[in-house]
Amino acid sequence: MTFNQVMGKSPEPRSPALIIDEHGDRPALKGALDIRSLTDAEKLLKRPPGGKKVRAIDLHGLDALDTPGALLLCALRNDGVELTGVRSEHKALLDLICGLDLKPLSKPPPVSRWREFVTQLGKGTDEAWRDTLEIITFVGRSASALAHAFVHPHELRLASISRQVSETGVNALPIVGLLAVMISIVIAYQGVAQLRPYGGEDLTVALVAVSVLREMGVLITAILVAGRSGSAFTAEIGVMKVREEIDALNVMGLAPVPLLVLPRLVGLVITLPLLTFYADMMGLVGGAIVVNALLGYGPTQYLELARHAVDGSDLFVGLFKAPIFAFMIGVIGCMHGLRVTGSAESVGRETTRSVVKAIFVVIVLDALFSILFEKVGL
Amino acid sequence: MSANRTPHAEAILSARGIVNRFGKQQVHDHVSLDIMRGEILGIAGGSGSGKSVLLRTLVGLHRPNAGTVTLNGKAIEAVAPVDRASQIGVLFQQGALFSSLSVAQNIMLPIREYTRLPPSDQEMIAAMKLELAGMTADSGVKFPSELSGGMVKRAAFARALALDPQLLFLDEPTSDLDPLTASGIDAMIGKLNQSLGVTFVIVTHDLTTLFTLCNRVGVLVDHKITVDTLDHLRRSDHPWIHEFLHGPRALGAMEARRQSHGNG
Numbered sequence: 001m002t003f004n005q006v007m008g009k010s011p012e013p014r015s016p017a018l019i020i021d022e023h024g025d026r027p028a029l030k031g032a033l034d035i036r037s038l039t040d041a042e043k044l045l046k047r048p049p050g051g052k053k054v055r056a057i058d059l060h061g062l063d064a065l066d067t068p069g070a071l072l073l074c075a076l077r078n079d080g081v082e083l084t085g086v087r088s089e090h091k092a093l094l095d096l097i098c099g100l101d102l103k104p105l106s107k108p109p110p111v112s113r114w115r116e117f118v119t120q121l122g123k124g125t126d127e128a129w130r131d132t133l134e135i136i137t138f139v140g141r142s143a144s145a146l147a148h149a150f151v152h153p154h155e156l157r158l159a160s161i162s163r164q165v166s167e168t169g170v171n172a173l174p175i176v177g178l179l180a181v182m183i184s185i186v187i188a189y190q191g192v193a194q195l196r197p198y199g200g201e202d203l204t205v206a207l208v209a210v211s212v213l214r215e216m217g218v219l220i221t222a223i224l225v226a227g228r229s230g231s232a233f234t235a236e237i238g239v240m241k242v243r244e245e246i247d248a249l250n251v252m253g254l255a256p257v258p259l260l261v262l263p264r265l266v267g268l269v270i271t272l273p274l275l276t277f278y279a280d281m282m283g284l285v286g287g288a289i290v291v292n293a294l295l296g297y298g299p300t301q302y303l304e305l306a307r308h309a310v311d312g313s314d315l316f317v318g319l320f321k322a323p324i325f326a327f328m329i330g331v332i333g334c335m336h337g338l339r340v341t342g343s344a345e346s347v348g349r350e351t352t353r354s355v356v357k358a359i360f361v362v363i364v365l366d367a368l369f370s371i372l373f374e375k376v377g378l
Numbered sequence: 379m380s381a382n383r384t385p386h387a388e389a390i391l392s393a394r395g396i397v398n399r400f401g402k403q404q405v406h407d408h409v410s411l412d413i414m415r416g417e418i419l420g421i422a423g424g425s426g427s428g429k430s431v432l433l434r435t436l437v438g439l440h441r442p443n444a445g446t447v448t449l450n451g452k453a454i455e456a457v458a459p460v461d462r463a464s465q466i467g468v469l470f471q472q473g474a475l476f477s478s479l480s481v482a483q484n485i486m487l488p489i490r491e492y493t494r495l496p497p498s499d500q501e502m503i504a505a506m507k508l509e510l511a512g513m514t515a516d517s518g519v520k521f522p523s524e525l526s527g528g529m530v531k532r533a534a535f536a537r538a539l540a541l542d543p544q545l546l547f548l549d550e551p552t553s554d555l556d557p558l559t560a561s562g563i564d565a566m567i568g569k570l571n572q573s574l575g576v577t578f579v580i581v582t583h584d585l586t587t588l589f590t591l592c593n594r595v596g597v598l599v600d601h602k603i604t605v606d607t608l609d610h611l612r613r614s615d616h617p618w619i620h621e622f623l624h625g626p627r628a629l630g631a632m633e634a635r636r637q638s639h640g641n642g
Contacts, residue, residue, distance in 0.1 A: 035493055035503070035542065042499075066542040067510070067574065068503050092573040097506065103515040105482050105501045343523050345477050 027054060028085075030061035033069035042072060060085030070097040131357075138335040142265055142327075145257050149266070157263050164267025168229040169275055175228075179220055180279040184212050184286035192294050201295055205302060206309030208287035213314040217280040219366055222325040225272060226358035230333035233264050234354040237337025238347040246338070256338065265330040272326035273319050280318060313378045321369055325362050332358045390415045390545055390577055391436060391454075396445035398431055405431050407601035408445070413545070418571055418578040419605075420588040422622065423598030429581045430471075432598065433547055436579070437468055449545075460492060467538035471549040473530040475522040481508070481533045482518030488540045504536075511536035512566055528559035535566070545577045546570075552584045560584065564591050585631035590638045597622065608635075 033041055045054055057076065065073075070093050077083055077098065086094060111119070149156050191204035237260055240246050246256050288302045297305070336354035340346045389412040398406040405428035413419055413436075423429050434440035436447055438454040447454040449465060457465075475484050485504040489495065495503070505515040511532045517525075525533060531551060538546055551567070552560035564587055570576050580587060588595055589608060596605040599618045604611070612623045622628070 035489070035495070038493075038499065039495060067506060067539075068499075068542070071502060071506050089575070093575075096510075096569070096573040100506060100509040102502070102505055102509060105505050105518040106516045108519060343477060345523070 028058035028061055030063075032064035033062055033072070034064055034066040035068045038068050038072060041069070045072075045076060054081055056082035056084055058085045059083055059087065059090065062087065062090065065090045065093060067093070067097060070094050071102075074098040134339075135332065135335065139328075139331055141257055142261060142331050142334075145262050146265065149258070149262060155258070156266065157259075160263035161267045161270070164264050165271050167232075168225065168268055169271035172225065172228060172271075172275060173278065176221055176224055176275050176279050177282040179224060180212070180217060180282035181286035181289075183216050183220055184208055184283040185290050187211055187216065188287045188290035189294075192290070202305065204295070205287065205291055205297070205305040208291075209284060209306040209310045210314055212283035212287065213280050213310055213318050215318070215366070215370075217283050218276045218318045218321050218325065219362070221272065221276045221279045222322070222329065222362045223359055225268070225275065225326070226329045226333075226362060227355055229268060230329045230358040231351050231355045233330065233333030234337040234340075234351045235347060237261075237334055238340035238350055241338065241340040242342065242344060242347060261330075261334040261338075264334060265327060268326040268330040269323045272329075273322040276319055276322040280315070317369075317373055317378055321366065325365065328361050328365065329358045332361065388415045389413060391447065391449050393436060393447045394445055396432070396435055396447070397443045398428065398435065398440070399443055404601050406435075406442070406598075406603075409598075409601075409603045410445075411436075411596060411603055411605060413577060413579055414594075415544070415577055416571070416575055417593045418567065418580065418591055420592035420595040421579065421581045421598065421603075422583065422588055422595060424618070427598040428601070429598055430549060432603075433468075433549055433579070433581050437466055437547055438462065463488060463492065463543075464541040465543055465545060467541070467543035467546045469531070469534050469538045469546065469548045469551055471553065473522070473534035475530060475534055475537065477522050480519050480521055481513075481525070481536070484522070484533065485518075485537045485540050488537075492541065503540075507536040507539050508533075510539060510566075510570065512562060528555050528562070531555065531563060532566075535563075539570075542574075543576070545579070548578060548580045548582075550582055550584075551580060552582065552587055560586070567591060585627055586634050589628075589631040589635040 027045070029041070031037070045057070054076075057073075059073075070090075073083060073094060074097050083094070188204055188208050191207040192201055195201055195203055195207075237246075237256075240260070246260075249256055249259060284306065288299060291297050291302055292299075333354050336350040336357075340350050391413040393409060393411040396406050396409040396411075398404075409432065421429055421432065431440060435442050436454075438447065438457075441455070449457055449462070454462070475481070476487070479487065482501065482504045485507050486500045489500050489503060504518060508515055508518055513529065513532050513536065517529065517533070522530060522533070535551075548567070552563050555563065567578055567580070568591055571578055580592065582588060592608065594605055595608050595611055596603045597611065597619050599616060604614065604616070604619065606614075608623070611619060614620060614623075
């Protein structure tokens with residue numbers, strides 16, 4: 001079978017197929033012995049139809065020979081088969097290939113499955129432990145840099161910070177607003193549907209207002225910012241690391257934490273509470289739309305009901321969490337950026353980790369805050 | 379080097395009237411070039427003279443604004459990808475090894491895609507290509523990120539050889555390498571040209587490569603290419619070519635040429 005037939009098409013045969021002339025135990029190869037005809041040749045030469053072991057092969061009629069073909073011939077020669085009638089143009093090739101000191105590719109040693117499982121578990125635990133330590137260290141370093149900057153405010157890079165505020169905040173307004181409206185529409189619809197059998201549709205307003213202000217507004221905003229800005233921090237700093245720009249900073253005596261990490265952290269800590277407040281307002285608007293459509297309440301009536309349902313602590317609880325989430329998102333994003341090593345592949349890996357970890361931390365912290373505020377009675 | 383294989387007077391790849399421009403910037407103005415079977419052709423030129431664009435045009439990665447490229451008499455765009463892959467190999471400047479595959483898997487990828495050889499045969503062929511490129515079979519399990527600069531070039535070389543192409547394009551094969559490693563790469567190119575009869579097109583700044591290895595040299599100046607043997611080019615009265623081949627660095631390369639040609 002020629003190569004072209006293998007590939008399912010049969011235009012102009014570029015090389016004549018391999019033909020084996022039988023002369024007892026001295027067959028002759030004709031045509032082309034290359035990577036395409038290799039399997040056939042191997043079959044025929046190692047197990048000839050006559051059943052007799054091949055002792056010599058005549059290569060006089062061989063038109064084309066490539067390195068895999070030469071490899072096969074060399075293997076035969078090593079098995080004691082004589083190669084006769086080698087054409088002059090194939091001699092150099094055969095000499096080169098036969099002269100190679102071929103060793104099989106080394107393979108990683110096989111590991112039994114349960115052992116691999118234990119190894120993976122151990123590695124994973126070790127990595128998680130190191131990760132935790134690293135986050136704690138980095139939180140400490142960032143907090144100390146932040147504290148230093150507040151004592152020496154002239155060292156804060158206002159231009160950088162304002163650029164971060166615009167990139168992480170202003171540019172995120174449309175998507176945050178849209179998502180907040182959507183989420184509150186979902187809550188309001190569910191509220192009306194679930195509470196109607198008990199005649200408690202009026203409570204929908206309270207449900208929307210309290211859940212948006214306390215939880216959903218800040219949670220949605222933080223998750224979105226983690227995906228949008230946390231990943232950007234990792235990728236930006238990671239690419240700088242790959243291109244040795246961080247090393248260049250270090251050589252100039254400029255530490256990367258105050259220069260690259262601090263503006264991003266401060267920018268995000270300013271932005272996230274503002275974005276959260278904006279998301280809260282948009283969420284209330286979304287609730288108003290649904291309540292108006294399903295229950296027929298006008299805006300004044302909606303606001304009146306909402307005012308009775310919430311008090312200042314609801315808004316405070318939501319906004320209080322925002323800067324803490326922002327700090328953690330920023331720290332995790334920058335930390336993973338600085339962890340990038342060498343390759344572009346590593347930038348992708350660290351970005352994924354940074355986003356997953358930031359969202360995980362945001363949700364865990366949110367759960368802890370829920371318990372804390374319950375105990376405190378807010 | 380014994381010259382038991384002299385270049386045949388038959389063009390394996392021809393370019394006719396290649397015009398490339400990007401916006402208002404003219405890169406190539408009717409460049410024509412024949413690559414002869416069995417030769418080692420060097421392509422040189424200053425930074426920004428369009429060497430890499432020419433290489434990309436010749437292998438069919440870039441479609442020129444005008445002009446044609448033919449591979450064995452057939453327009454390069456019309457050659458089926460399977461046939462092109464088995465006739466042309468390219469060694470990219472940074473190696474372009476697939477970072478998620480080990481070195482051996484990099485070499486086996488085209489073999490696996492285009493043939494139905496059993497895995498054991500594929501591995502034997504990969505081990506052979508590694509040896510041909512001057513690496514040991516143990517390095518097959520390594521990943522590209524674990525290789526040094528010279529090893530990346532050799533591994534990429536082994537991958538370019540995977541389907542035994544008759545024509546290999548090398549983009550700066552010796553750049554970023556120390557002189558000893560670079561000489562090793564040069565020696566390997568010479569050996570493969572002699573024993574496998576592979577035709578080489580080498581885009582390079584390395585004067586030693588141009589002086590000791592190449593049968594002919596094409597110099598890209600003023601959007602045109604001048605192709606000739608080195609001895610003829612050294613007599614050229616074009617100021618850039620003269621300066622390029624007679625500058626302080628060319629003296630060392632000339633000395634290397636005398637040594638290698640004297641011994642051969």
